[in-house]
Amino acid sequence: MTRRDSMLAAAVAVIWGVNFLVIDWGMVGVPPLLFLVFRFVGVALPAIFFVRRPQVSWRVLAAVGLTMSLGQFGLLYGALAAGMPPGLAGLVLQAQIVFTVVLSAATLGERPSTAQFCGVALGTLGLLVIAAGRGGNVPLLALLLTVLAALSWAVGNVVVRASKVRAGLSVTVWSAVFVPVPALALALAIDGVEGVTDGLAAFGWQAAASTAYTVVLASLVGYSIFNSLLARWPTAAVVPWILLVPVVSMTAAWALLGETPATAEAIGGVVMLVGLLVTVRPPRRPLQEAVAAVERSGSTAPGSR
Template sequence: MNRRDSLLAALVASVWGFNFVVIDWGMGDVPPLLFCAVRFLLVLVPAVLVVRRPQVSWRTLALVGATMSLGQFGFLYVAMAAGLPPGLAALVLQAQVVFTIVIAAGVLRERPTTAQVAGVLLGTLGLVVVSVGRGGHVPLTALALCLLGALSWGIGNVVSRASGVPGGLGLTVWSAVVVPVPLVALSLLVDGPTAVVDGLAAFGWQAAVSTVYTAGLASLVGYGVFNTLLGRNPSAAVVPWVLLAPVVATASAWALLGQAPNAAESAGGLLLVGGVLVALRRPRTAARPPRDAQRAPERALSSTRR
């Protein structure tokens, strides 16, 4: 990668990392599932009118949207509303790499490499350290909800891999078709109609700015730039930049919200990130994989979604 592309990759990862702080800042009194629904409504409209639909079945789009967007972000928003700090949320979501490798091995019969097995073990150890040594301000329920979000993302990665669906802005926009209505329905069921009405009334300028950032900058612009970088650089040169996101999220939460990680969270986070880096390492003697296989790590880490 040249210097310009490296700076762009770092910028996108920083936008994705700061995204977690923006979500926490903007949610306020808006129910988390309703807040998430508004985000994906803005991802969908008006972009769906100008972005071409990927040439895949509606069933595939629905599965990708239900796992990568609805499941991942529904659980994430509820976890943060339940008390999970932005920095820790960004870190725990990286467990999706571990889940992706394990699920792909079981469902797609993709035999993991030695590096991937080592990375899964190291990442799992990091998650154990984080969960056992988390501060008293972090409820175990919130941590578990975020892990469910990472699991949903991992399932979505495998669905995408199995179907051969092309990544990109089109997939981000059109898979969002199945997201807003179920989230609103879940919010009505979980929070109640009164809370939903009150949440809409409480949707002030902070919530609006947060939504524009998360939907417009983090999802549409961020993923568009990231996919462009993948189009002209090897994925192995681009994907590791995503690991900058938890660092930015943690630093931002520390500086702006006073949420400093404790020793166990920091140590566990380093183990998890180290595990991801090990899992992404390619054997030097391996033959060059097909282009679609080269994009598998990108599907496992890209955060459009962030």
């Protein structure tokens, strides 16, 4: 990727890393799926009246909305409510990187380069080191929900990449219209009318501030950039940047909540950063190609004819 797009990808990772803490902070007393309804109503309205619909089918928009938005965040919010710590959620959710690269290779024929494969392997190793250092105090249900959220995100990544639409903001906005109704229906089915009513009563300034962050920064800004990068670059070049997300989330948890990273977390974070650098490093041209380029430039220089 270009330097500009690499900086954009890094900025998205920072926004999303902090997002886990913001969600957990705001979702107090509000059922997870109801909280999701507020988020995606805010993403879709009033933006759909000002943002032109992307040149893709409604089926593609529905697939993105139901996987990257409803599936990923419905499961993630449920995991946080079930006891998944925000910092660890940011870590486990990055299993989407492996899922995305594998699904892209299987469905789109995008074979990762040797460097990209090694980078993803290093990043995965870093994730495992950090996970091993966190201990086994996380509820199994919360862990499974987070892994399923990662898989749902990966499916959405592949759908966006396959559609090749470059309008990241419009995809984010218009796919959001498929989220609130099924999310509300699931909230009513799981939490009941009384649970939803109690959640509405508990929705105060803290929940509103959290929703504003997730709507404006995490969704409208973050996913608009991320989707546009997926449309312009191969999946294996874009997705590994998200390896920065758990590093940011754990650093933010340390700075804001006093959660000091364990030794394994610090080591794993360094391994993940190395994996990212290996993955996104531009490949070197073969020696013969470099020599040929020099010869061509010499033959076309002034006075060479």
